[in-house]
Amino acid sequence: MGDDKTRKYVLPESEMPEAYYNIQADLPVPLPPVLHPGTLEPVTPDDLAPLFPMSLVMQEVSTEREHEIPEPVQDVYRMYRPSPLIRARGLEKALDTPAKIYYKNEGVSPPGSHKPNTAIAQAFYNKQEGVTKISTETGAGQWGSALSMACAMFDIDCTVFMVRVSYDQKPYRRAMIETYGATIYPSPSDQTNAGRAILAEDPDCLGSLGMAISEAVEVAALNDDTKYSLGSVLNHVLMHQTIIGQEAIKQMEMADDYPDVIIGCTGGGSNFAGLVFPFIGQQLRGEANARVIAVEPAACPTLTKGPYAFDFGDTAHLAPVVKMHTLGSTFVPPGIHAGGLRYHGMAPLVSHLLDLGYIEPVALHQLDVFAAGVQFARAEGIIPAPESNHAISAAISEALRCKEEGSEETILFNLSGHGHFDMGAYIAYMGGQLVDYDYPEEEIAMALAGLPVVSVEAVGD
């Protein structure tokens, strides 16, 4: 299908995958249990029912390899999927590398990132169970805009709690969410008990993702017609993203190629898992092999520096306790511009696979990753999201290694989104106002002091 001119490998809509891939089916060792944040006992589906529709709760614990994508979800996917696999010929030329570089462009979705892949599915499953309202939180805004678009498609009311500092700094992201018809509040807000309590202590509080989660969860817990939705970390969220990697496998076949190295950036882990899980699945089943690299910010080095231990998923300790790489649930990462990567923990599935030896983690500084993003923009046209710049930077390093070694390897990375709503970060970078953060050793040591929340022996893992 491809020749030496081809830039894009585009699947027809008829070739779009019709089932999600559930990597739990292929794990050599099952995932550790998820614990209730109050009792520290394994959670039951009933514990989660107030927050999520039962179909998503069941996906969370499923070990079936394939979950059919419902036709109404496929119908909305077809607005932007299959997404293109692009041969980065401009970047290869700029680097003068013998390596072949490919990237999956998830920035083509209307809100501009991979997030709609799960937002659309979650909106559908909620709608199917009669849910009329969904609440969620958003930090940088990629998730909030994806869910508000999905809710517009399925005629569901959407309430978004946006971390106040982002709400104030990113009026355009906020405007996108409102254009899709959602209601948006800066968090902490006066809409919830959690928010009011925080504001009573500090009326000028800038907010955090942990606080916004508490507000969104409270709204769902206290209102029968409202469910809660999360944009990363959970097993079902990662499973919905596997459409990325499944498409990429077909597109690499179109290109008559297979990756030697697969790269994604990791915050909660969803875009990374979406690309790499179908490839790791091939490896787990003995069908193929590739190196898999997870790229995180040096300012929030969860996978490279955090212990693999049971910890809370959120600051307020309302979310379940899971076994993951963590910097401690009270750790507040420095204010790097890749807001989507500022999470103290990691998706349990990603941590589990790292622990089993299937993933190489690497931590990068933000000046290096922005330099990579600018080089990419001038060679490939697309201005990437700051999160995606982490993956690009690692891909460039691999391509330069290939150049040094004279090795014609094939590199594949996930371009999780575009940077149109992050140009403030580029302004800061070009104006010399960005700094690299040292590893926040002391803060992390303090946040880790209380760990593990519960010992592995106590839960029989």
Next chain:
Amino acid sequence: MGDDKTRKYVLPESEMPEAYYNIQADLPVPLPPVLHPGTLEPVTPDDLAPLFPMSLVMQEVSTEREHEIPEPVQDVYRMYRPSPLIRARGLEKALDTPAKIYYKNEGVSPPGSHKPNTAIAQAFYNKQEGVTKISTETGAGQWGSALSMACAMFDIDCTVFMVRVSYDQKPYRRAMIETYGATIYPSPSDQTNAGRAILAEDPDCLGSLGMAISEAVEVAALNDDTKYSLGSVLNHVLMHQTIIGQEAIKQMEMADDYPDVIIGCTGGGSNFAGLVFPFIGQQLRGEANARVIAVEPAACPTLTKGPYAFDFGDTAHLAPVVKMHTLGSTFVPPGIHAGGLRYHGMAPLVSHLLDLGYIEPVALHQLDVFAAGVQFARAEGIIPAPESNHAISAAISEALRCKEEGSEETILFNLSGHGHFDMGAYIAYMGGQLVDYDYPEEEIAMALAGLPVVSVEAVGD
């Protein structure tokens, strides 16, 4: 190729058109001549040589039907072309119309509009003739970002004069231009005689497109290594855009359909011409028939209210005199948010075809077009550029007419770009701060007082 589920009609790269379509070959009456702004005599290629490479000057006057697209231009096009033709199933459902609505999505280009189609071609032809620097102006910023990206691809230095009010109000657009490596000045600037003269009179001058053109032209005229580049109006610019309509014709065939109505928004005329000229060409050759609607803002009603007369292309009277629909070269349109449509004149080719009866013009108010844009975003996901909202609004009106008449017509419009850099306009709209402007009768009468610059008889037309 399509069935009742298909959302996108995607051509493979191998089906991308390999030649531009030159409508001058099919005109029943040739274009009136272009006049020198000083002598008011027809211009010669030599008059234009200081500003443009000779290959583009010759394209300007060519009557050959096809101009081959050079392979290096096709190579860069393949980064984002062919662009998808999308069946607006969400919008059809929201309107409950029997009409079928399709749109060509030019927002998929890296800078987010149709402008790279000519920017890439112009950068190539300049490079081919040894040009190392290009100067241009930009208003809202779509053109400046497209040309700066194209110059990065062909290793040409790019200088952009951006209207000061936009430079200050749109820091993100400016950051995009700088990320691509171009040098950008707010206009009026201290970089040119024209700019310094204006600043001497009014140091706080907000600038205008006319002033920015004067600065960019001066830089090209005074420097041997620098040429000037324009993003609309000229014949060669419109011809480069015809790749849009040529792709659309093939994609309508994939859908086993043909448009009854074709719609585009008009400022200088380039995105409109790009979509409709290949279809009008079919009509001129007696091969097919469709209604063609040009949508302009009521605040700048060039085609619906302006006389068809010889006038200057710019405020400072440095640009050639052409026969076009015009509101007078000194008319400054009200500050509507569709900055790309604020031009006093029109591409001569578009005016000529309107005069010959091939185009229906319509003028719309901005509150109506923003309402259409928000409805589109909630139904189709994509948040459109304010310019494109004009085309969407007209398409919705046609679809509602079809509903009233029970008529299953096929409507095709051009989505010229996305609105990611125009969210300020959406914020103003949703906040109730946008107003409709009355027809600026008095200002236009004043601007038209000196017209025509020269009588039709005098040039023997």
